[in-house]
Amino acid sequence: MTAPALDRAVRRHLDHLAVERGLAENTLAAYRRDLARYTAWLAASGVASPEEVDAGHVTGFVAALGTGGDGGRPLAPRSVARVLAAVRGLHRFWALEGVAAADPAADVAPPAAPKRLPKALPVDTVARLLEAVPLDTPAGLRDRALLEFLYGTGARVSEAVGLDVDDVVGLTGEPGGARADAEVPVVRLFGKGSKERIVPVGSYAGEALAAWLVRGRPALVAGARTGRGTPALFLNLRGGRLSRQSAWSVIKEAAERAGLTEEVSPHTLRHSFATHLMQGGADVRVVQELLGHASVTTTQVYTRVTAEALREVYAQAHPRARWDGR
Numbered sequence: 001m002t003a004p005a006l007d008r009a010v011r012r013h014l015d016h017l018a019v020e021r022g023l024a025e026n027t028l029a030a031y032r033r034d035l036a037r038y039t040a041w042l043a044a045s046g047v048a049s050p051e052e053v054d055a056g057h058v059t060g061f062v063a064a065l066g067t068g069g070d071g072g073r074p075l076a077p078r079s080v081a082r083v084l085a086a087v088r089g090l091h092r093f094w095a096l097e098g099v100a101a102a103d104p105a106a107d108v109a110p111p112a113a114p115k116r117l118p119k120a121l122p123v124d125t126v127a128r129l130l131e132a133v134p135l136d137t138p139a140g141l142r143d144r145a146l147l148e149f150l151y152g153t154g155a156r157v158s159e160a161v162g163l164d165v166d167d168v169v170g171l172t173g174e175p176g177g178a179r180a181d182a183e184v185p186v187v188r189l190f191g192k193g194s195k196e197r198i199v200p201v202g203s204y205a206g207e208a209l210a211a212w213l214v215r216g217r218p219a220l221v222a223g224a225r226t227g228r229g230t231p232a233l234f235l236n237l238r239g240g241r242l243s244r245q246s247a248w249s250v251i252k253e254a255a256e257r258a259g260l261t262e263e264v265s266p267h268t269l270r271h272s273f274a275t276h277l278m279q280g281g282a283d284v285r286v287v288q289e290l291l292g293h294a295s296v297t298t299t300q301v302y303t304r305v306t307a308e309a310l311r312e313v314y315a316q317a318h319p320r321a322r323w324d325g326r
Contacts (some may be wrong), residue, residue: 005049006039013093034086041070050100058087058105066111081110119268120275125260126151129251130204132258139237141216143250145208146234146242149187150251150266152205154273154291157247157266159189164231168201171210191292199290271302278302 014032017023023031041061047053061070062084068074075083084105091105121129130151133144150160170185185201201209220235232241247266255264262268270291277287288299 003043003048009050009099010035010039013090031086034083035090037072038087050094053104055104058108077111084110120272121268123276126272128258129254132254138216138219141212142234145212146250147254148205148208150269151273152202153187153199154270155189157244161234161242161244161247163233165233171206197292274302
């Protein structure tokens with residue numbers, strides 16, 4: 001049973017979140033659950049009031065969350081970090097309001113989440129995926145153009161569906177995409193925070209986009225009741241801008257047609273774009289610019305992906321690479 005002094009102090013904090021900060025009810029409910037778990041841990045540890053809490057109680061609670069040692073279900077590192085954020089906010093409030101003299105949670109860090117390497121498809125698998133889209137309908141031309149574009153530029157799906165026709169510069173009509181006497185086509189992408197970057201459009205993506213713009217897009221616009229004036233590059237069957245959800249469906253359907261067993265998403269193509277560039281010898285700073293990452297640290301994960309691939313090839317190919325004693 002939670003000590004009354006702890007209960008009162010937590011309610012005071014929740015009232016502050018509701019009244020002063022105006023948090024939504026769902027958010028408050030989440031805070032309430034997390035802090036109830038925390039105060040139950042404190043009570044079980046013999047703590048009766050906010051003044052008695054020290055850093056050891058907080059770190060012990062964080063450790064218990066990961067193992068279920070507090071009596072609840074074990075939490076993943078990201079969930080532990082979420083609960084700790086609620087606990088740190090509670091102690092910060094208590095310290096500022098004079099409920100407690102110090103903030104014992106200020107220096108308690110969440111557990112490090114395991115770094116997940118991006119999942120990239122092999123080059124031949126990407127080719128199977130792209131070529132699985134039939135080109136005998138306007139929708140098929142659009143789908144091929146979308147997939148080629150995502151893989152050819154590394155764009156996020158939100159960036160792709162937000163594009164207007166005028167954002168692609170340097171395309172001509174029918175296949176060959178870019179003119180032989182012209183510069184490589186480029187696209188203006190608008191990433192997080194509306195940060196703009198210029199990315200080249202390769203020949204496969206350029207030809208697919210040209211075919212879509214000449215033979216596919218006009219057919220959808222002509223047959224639509226709405227959207228005749230939309231500047232959107234990728235359209236849905238009603239002539240309006242293609243949604244992110246529809247783009248996901250395009251990729252899922254293409255993966256099914258190609259008979260792929262791997263889980264494929266728009267971000268899979270972005271990861272594959274970056275990984276294949278790194279494997280081909282591209283400088284990490286160039287890949288950073290193409291992906292629109294604010295920090296090169298984010299991009300460097302692809303160097304680990306490439307190193308993993310090299311280790312796998314080495315282990316399979318070198319006669320003295322095996323460590324199993326045979």
